[in-house]
Amino acid sequence: MSGPIRRSVLSDDVHESLRSMILEHQLAPEERVNIDALARSLDVSPTPVREALARLESEGLVRKRPLAGYTVAPLLTRAEFNDMFDMRLVLETAAARWAASRSPAAVRESLSAEASISYVVSSSHAAFTAADARFHDLVAEAADNPLLRDAISRLHAHLHIHRLYFPYAETGSTRREHELVAVAIGAGDASSAEEAMREHLSAARARHLAVFD
Structure with missing residues (x-):
């Protein structure tokens, strides 16, 4: 039971970290997201980064394009x-x-x-x-x-x-x-x-x- 709980907590932590980076423009609007680089900077595997990006996509903060990966969503017009x-x-x-x-x-x-x-x-x-x-x-x-x-x-x-x-x-x-x-x-x-x-x-x-x- 402890494994899934730890993974869930890790995914939540990565999600919060990436969301803060987007809110504070450490990840700039329309910037391409480098999953491997983010994983290294957060000292995690790419898996929780991908999970966090999927959640951020549902919140409208990132966008995913076929064969191009994720980019930070543009600011509101x-x-x-x-x-x-x-x-x-x-x-x-x-x-x-x-x-x-x-x-x-x-x-x-x-x-x-x-x-x-x-x-x-x-x-x-x-x-x-x-x-x-x-x-x-x-x-x-x-x-x-x-x-x-x-x-x-x-x-x-x-x-x-x-x-x-x-x-x-x-x-x-x-x-x-x-x-x-x-x-x-x-x-x-x-x-x-x-x-x-x-x-x-x-x-x-x-x-x-x-x-x-």
């Missing part, structure tokens, strides 16, 4: 960025509304705790991205609609957006906006929760649009 936020505004405002009206009190309280503590990690790009994504996923989970949560998850919005531009100076704004969402959900106020999520996503959109200007 302005049109793709706006399409992604249009989808988030449709899906995640609904998730916030339903989280406020459907989830039990204990779940709503856990969202408040998550909104307050998750940004201790803001000094790390990858850790902030993971914490940001976790809060939004918890809201989606609290909405009690698995199809909605799956649709939100499949966007992998935080990975793509933070790879495009990481708002080091705005992590405090993100935290405050998350706290407002959490307070409204905690109060069971569906309309306020929906509006707080809309305001958060609109502000996040404006923060990140600066990269295109």
Whole structure:
């Protein structure tokens, strides 16, 4: 039993390492991925690197072409960025509304705790991205609609957006906006929760649009 567990942990570690390298542009957009070189640099065999790349492909961070191997995905265009936020505004405002009206009190309280503590990690790009994504996923989970949560998850919005531009100076704004969402959900106020999520996503959109200007 110990062998498969160790292999799973190793694969997860390699996946996290490669994802961080892509988010922080140590692997540049559209760069060809050299599996053997990455395996040597991470001191692992090529197998967990290939497994990690398959997962990264499903997240949209790398692309695989026949006979050419993997390349890092290009950055979002302005049109793709706006399409992604249009989808988030449709899906995640609904998730916030339903989280406020459907989830039990204990779940709503856990969202408040998550909104307050998750940004201790803001000094790390990858850790902030993971914490940001976790809060939004918890809201989606609290909405009690698995199809909605799956649709939100499949966007992998935080990975793509933070790879495009990481708002080091705005992590405090993100935290405050998350706290407002959490307070409204905690109060069971569906309309306020929906509006707080809309305001958060609109502000996040404006923060990140600066990269295109």
